[in-house]
Amino acid sequence: QVQPVESGGGLVQAGGSLRLSCVASGRTFSTYAMGWFRQAPGKEREIVAAISWSGGSTYYADSVKGRFTISRDNAKNTVYLQMNSLKPEDTAVYYCAASPGTIATTPRYWGQGTQVTVSS
Numbered sequence: 001q002v003q004p005v006e007s008g009g010g011l012v013q014a015g016g017s018l019r020l021s022c023v024a025s026g027r028t029f030s031t032y033a034m035g036w037f038r039q040a041p042g043k044e045r046e047i048v049a050a051i052s053w054s055g056g057s058t059y060y061a062d063s064v065k066g067r068f069t070i071s072r073d074n075a076k077n078t079v080y081l082q083m084n085s086l087k088p089e090d091t092a093v094y095y096c097a098a099s100p101g102t103i104a105t106t107p108r109y110w111g112q113g114t115q116v117t118v119s120s
Helices: none
Strands: 003-007 010-013 018-025 033-039 046-051 058-060 068-073 078-083 092-099 114-119
Touching: 003 092, 018 033, 018 092, 018 114, 033 068, 033 078, 046 068, 046 078, 058 068
Parallel strands: 010 114
Antiparallel strands: 003 018, 018 078, 033 046, 033 092, 046 058, 068 078, 092 114
16 A cells, blocks of 8 residues: 655746655555646546656656656655646646556555646
């Protein structure tokens, strides 16, 4: 079992950058694929990016390709989301999630979320 805890959200102007971090407790972190999801007001939750347990495979939503980068440090039980060239439409609550398998596996454990607000 792992318990993700996100941090790093905040208010940023359009064009700016933020780095989200997710620390997951549990000795089996390195066996889980990890993903970042987001949910904007009035919208369904959507996947933003995902990374395999080894870091060798990644996935990005079309809306963030070329702007966001997901990475992980298994020695620190941490996954990151570097967000550059932020746009107002990136405003959402961002959630970190752990999947027991590949990046295509439905997440089993979720964090509480961190708010990202991008002003125009």
